[in-house]
Amino acid sequence: MTHLELTSSALKPVVWSIAGSDSGGGAGIQADLATMQDLQCHGCSVISTVTAQSSVVVSLVEAVSDEMLLAQLDTLLQDIPPKAIKIGLLANQGQINLLANWLALDLHDYIKRADLDVPVILDPVMVASCGDRLDSQDNALDFSPLKGLITLITPNAAELSALVGQPLFDREQYLLAAKSLSLKLNTNVLAKGGDKSAAWQGRHAQDIFVCIDVVGCSTLHQNRVFSLTSPRIESTNNHGTGCTLSSAIASVMAWGFVLHDAITVAKAYVNAGIKQSYGIGAGPGPLARTSWPKELSEFPRIESLDIGPSLPSDISFNSIDEPIGLYPVVAEIPMLAELLQAGARTIQLRIKEANDPELEHKIIQAIALSRDYQAKLFINDHWKLAVKHGAYGVHLGQEDLYLADLNQISVAGLALGISSHSYFELILAAQIQPSYIALGHIFETTTKVMPSAPQGIIKLQHYVALFKGYFPLVAIGGIDAGKISTVKQTGVDDIAVVRAITEAAEPGVAFNELKGLWEASNVS
Ligand SMILES: Cc1ncc(COP(=O)(O)OP(=O)(O)O)c(N)n1
Numbered sequence: 001m002t003h004l005e006l007t008s009s010a011l012k013p014v015v016w017s018i019a020g021s022d023s024g025g026g027a028g029i030q031a032d033l034a035t036m037q038d039l040q041c042h043g044c045s046v047i048s049t050v051t052a053q054s055s056v057v058v059s060l061v062e063a064v065s066d067e068m069l070l071a072q073l074d075t076l077l078q079d080i081p082p083k084a085i086k087i088g089l090l091a092n093q094g095q096i097n098l099l100a101n102w103l104a105l106d107l108h109d110y111i112k113r114a115d116l117d118v119p120v121i122l123d124p125v126m127v128a129s130c131g132d133r134l135d136s137q138d139n140a141l142d143f144s145p146l147k148g149l150i151t152l153i154t155p156n157a158a159e160l161s162a163l164v165g166q167p168l169f170d171r172e173q174y175l176l177a178a179k180s181l182s183l184k185l186n187t188n189v190l191a192k193g194g195d196k197s198a199a200w201q202g203r204h205a206q207d208i209f210v211c212i213d214v215v216g217c218s219t220l221h222q223n224r225v226f227s228l229t230s231p232r233i234e235s236t237n238n239h240g241t242g243c244t245l246s247s248a249i250a251s252v253m254a255w256g257f258v259l260h261d262a263i264t265v266a267k268a269y270v271n272a273g274i275k276q277s278y279g280i281g282a283g284p285g286p287l288a289r290t291s292w293p294k295e296l297s298e299f300p301r302i303e304s305l306d307i308g309p310s311l312p313s314d315i316s317f318n319s320i321d322e323p324i325g326l327y328p329v330v331a332e333i334p335m336l337a338e339l340l341q342a343g344a345r346t347i348q349l350r351i352k353e354a355n356d357p358e359l360e361h362k363i364i365q366a367i368a369l370s371r372d373y374q375a376k377l378f379i380n381d382h383w384k385l386a387v388k389h390g391a392y393g394v395h396l397g398q399e400d401l402y403l404a405d406l407n408q409i410s411v412a413g414l415a416l417g418i419s420s421h422s423y424f425e426l427i428l429a430a431q432i433q434p435s436y437i438a439l440g441h442i443f444e445t446t447t448k449v450m451p452s453a454p455q456g457i458i459k460l461q462h463y464v465a466l467f468k469g470y471f472p473l474v475a476i477g478g479i480d481a482g483k484i485s486t487v488k489q490t491g492v493d494d495i496a497v498v499r500a501i502t503e504a505a506e507p508g509v510a511f512n513e514l515k516g517l518w519e520a521s522n523v524s
């Protein structure tokens with residue numbers, strides 16, 4: 001099954017763009033629809049404004065009537081409701097107020113009836129890349145009626161400055177302004193750093209992501225501030241960059257990815273688009289549409305800007321010298337012994353009882369057994385004991401990454417496996433060059449309570465397309481005999497399994513049956 005087959009076999013999610021028309025075709029509604037189509041969504045347009053615009057000038061801006069704006073919203077909602085909405089140019093205060101009212105009443109009512117979430121991404125467009133104003137009123141627009149109604153706002157430096165009503169001279173002020181906007185509008189903020197007018201931005205373009213509560217995301221990554229940094233791409237063709245970014249974020253969310261992932265993927269999409277951008281008039285040209293990003297080099301480096309422990313850089317862990325294949329995860333020593341006896345060559349001991357008095361003893365026993373069978377034993381969570389007694393490796397969750405002494409694990413020569421549940425977490429994990437990365441949970445599981453939704457096969461396929469070849473990728477969560485072949489088709493390297501082995505009548509037999517199925521399944 002190819003990437004295309006998987007994605008095109010699913011119904012295209014609907015994304016709306018509520019924005020202005022750019023007659024030059026590089027920004028506004030035109031850029032949004034091109035982005036949505038490129039990211040395999042169906043784009044609908046609610047036109048707020050018509051602009052007579054080229055790459056060098058905006059010569060006339062004409063807002064549509066309130067009646068027309070409302071008619072587009074209502075007509076679409078009856079028949080082609082959105083999975084996500086991007087809002088771009090709103091021409092005047094009346095349009096902001098009308099839209100706020102519509103989001104609060106009509107969209108809210110739809111969301112309640114349909115029992116789903118519809119993310120709303122606001123790009124507070126004010127000025128075109130040629131420098132001309134795009135709104136049609138003299139005083140600054142007030143976005144406060146949209147407070148609590150939007151998922152994310154994506155200002156550039158000039159827009160952020162206008163939104164908080166003060167000039168921004170350095171990175172510290174930028175950060176404070178982004179936090180203050182988040183409070184003011186009760187929303188997540190992506191303060192973009194690509195804008196060259198931000199004097200503190202050098203050879204790198206750094207975006208600040210202030211996130212509050214985010215549905216479907218680990219609490220570890222909520223109510224935090226992150227930076228997303230990419231090398232600056234020198235190009236004068238940057239017309240429609242903000243429109244492309246915000247409509248890409250909406251499109252990726254429409255595919256069911258969490259906000260953090262949508263921002264990360266959209267950044268990569270814009271980076272790739274700028275690299276292949278082209279001139280079409282005398283002024284800044286538009287971005288290229290380069291489809292779903294698959295090059296790791298396009299993705300930003302992610303760092304937490306919160307006070308507290310941060311992840312080390314310039315660190316790496318042992319690579320594993322043979323494919324893991326089927327990777328059983330067990331909680332008991334007798335089960336570990338049975339599976340080693342049955343032929344398991346890589347196995348994990350996952351003891352979750354907080355105060356198990358036998359913990360250290362069990363870890364010593366497990367390590368001794370693994371040596372007897374020349375198997376690779378990973379210890380979940382208890383990295384200090386794993387280091388102390390010389391286990392082959394340690395498996396850590398994302399939250400453990402900030403608590404464990406990764407340098408100590410690396411220096412002691414242990415391998416490291418890391419859990420991930422999203423693009424965002426995959427990138428955080430990849431930055432510390434682990435021995436493998438686990439991707440979960442792919443299907444429903446009862447083994448543990450998960451803050452995220454099951455990833456499913458399409459997301460797994462996206463992750464594999466991006467990371468294959470960099471690290472062994474291990475799929476986990478709800479994998480059993482019936483699902484093995486589908487999982488193998490994604491190209492993922494290995495699978496980790498709990499219940500399908502530990503709850504089988506004969507775990508050793510189940511292990512070998514699953515192993516046989518995994519090895520016999522082919523990637524077509
Ligand atoms: C192979 C593999 N993948 C994921 C996990 C989950 O680890 P973690 O996120 O640390 O959660 P707990 O297992 O501690 O509940 C794993 N153990 N193994």
Ligand SMILES: Cc1nc(C(=O)O)sc1CCOP(=O)(O)O
Nearest residue numbers: 440441445447477478497498499
């Ligand atoms: C321990 C664990 N970690 C997961 C993750 O996604 O990080 S899913 C999971 C449980 C996997 O158990 P089963 O094979 O019984 O579904």
Ligand SMILES: [Mg+2]
Nearest residue numbers: 380381396397
């Ligand atoms: Mg753990």
